[in-house]
Amino acid sequence: MILWRSIWREPRPAGAPPVSRLDWLLVSGFEAAALVEGLARADLAGQPFVTVLAMALTPALLWRRSRPLLACVAGFGVAGVLSVIQLSTRSGDLGLYSMMVVLILLYSLVRWGAGREIALGMPFVAAVVALGMSATSAGGAELVGGSLLLLLIAALAAVFRYRAALWQRQHREIRNQERLALARELHDTVAHHISAIAVQAQAGGVVASSQPLQAAQILAAIESEASRTLAEMRAMVRVLRDDEWDAYAPRLGVADLAGLARTDSSPAIEISLAGAVTRLPAPVDAAIYRLVQEALTNAIRHARSATRVGIEICRVGEVVRVRIADDGLPHPGPGPEPGFGLTGMTERAHLLGGSLAAGPGAEGGWVVEAELPAEVRA
Known part of the structure; x- marks a missing residue:
């Protein structure tokens, strides 16, 4: 029960990349593959409906990171519709090999989805797979092989997901150590300059009445020391605030x-x-x-x-x-x-x-x- 609650409350992984040119190339490649396969397999049952459906499904790849549950449900939903048609009409295989795009959507669900999205999506995927196995009258070997393939894809996505989370955690720890080191630098710098200012101020108080010229020099030294302190402190605080470690002046x-x-x-x-x-x-x-x-x-x-x-x-x-x-x-x-x-x-x-x-x-x-x-x- 505790494990289930932990999975349900897990947020989406941070750092999901936006849609890029490579994603559009991937979609274009699957679209072309579906079209070529549909033309090459003109005797496939359900044509041209099956080819149009496969090509309509492929753009779901663009949502696989931003809306992983929606993309996965759309992909496996199309596969489920084809299985229902195949069962009701008792026709032959309706699927194209390019429909294997749904495996990428399954991977994306586990890799980029929140815990509740995975918990809701995986039972739906299992139900569609079971329906497809029934529609094709799959044997025991095919049932075991298909199930292992889906589990392998989900496990691979989980490995990459938690490996990335571990790397981010280590990166945060390194940054926290850097912040601690900069805070120590800030303490050392400010303490040194403030001590020098205090000494100069005490000396100025002693000579102010008898040696006004020397007192003026001491005040100038205090002003210079204070300006240096503020400049160094601002530089370090800017680094602590902006995480721009490379912008920090050489030590x-x-x-x-x-x-x-x-x-x-x-x-x-x-x-x-x-x-x-x-x-x-x-x-x-x-x-x-x-x-x-x-x-x-x-x-x-x-x-x-x-x-x-x-x-x-x-x-x-x-x-x-x-x-x-x-x-x-x-x-x-x-x-x-x-x-x-x-x-x-x-x-x-x-x-x-x-x-x-x-x-x-x-x-x-x-x-x-x-x-x-x-x-x-x-």
Whole structure:
């Protein structure tokens, strides 16, 4: 009962293609085949009525995806009418070989129909097939062979139907993962820029009364930082909204770290690169930039009396080591609770097969250390 309800409520598969030139060619081909067969088999009972009926049925192929139940009922309805005529007149075979078009309509019913359409259409198909077998006085072998053929077509359609549904589900999961990654990028970017704005605003409040010229420069820096934040945020939100992954600007990497080390920033930022770290795979390159950016954001926001933040990136063999440390005062107590930023950093490292650790440094301050593979294996 539960299975029946599940089938009955199942919607039509998404992504049914519209009528195309190939569909018109298919209809034209069957129309021509029916006409040629009707002319070649002039002695067939019921001519020319049978040929006209077959040619009138063929356009139902154009509806097989948009109205699968109607198309299937029309096709097998014509076959049923011929079987009734054959039974009532006790005439010979009335069917043309081109009437096999009804098998395509059966396939389309299972492939593109809703659950209730399949549940209503299949009994009708079975009844018409049984009527046709009776009209032709089919033997046991023909009955079994015909039934197996119909079941094979229905099973093939069901396989393609659920294979497509599985692919769409996997595609949605991939897109959701991409959305999550972009949301993390949005968090990292906005957090970094907002932290820089907050630091500049605090400095502006200190020098506003005594050094108005420097305060004006700080306000200009705040305006520039805010504009960059809005621009990057809008770009990412546009991607999240429109699913235009290719429109997203290239991700920043190790070569762009110099943009984080502004000379007017406090604490001072020093970057040290060692080894071949400028031609890393794109995922590793982007992950290093975001790890450094998030760690730097945390240092600016939380480091107590820090005057320097050291960023060291070194490649040793197939491993890239990243270390970000500040010289701030030790945190009282057990240290801050890990937030979204630290969680995101850890997830980035683990997704690439690396590791990340963060905690108080031996000489004070806060240290973030990560190890990432230099090559991403498929």
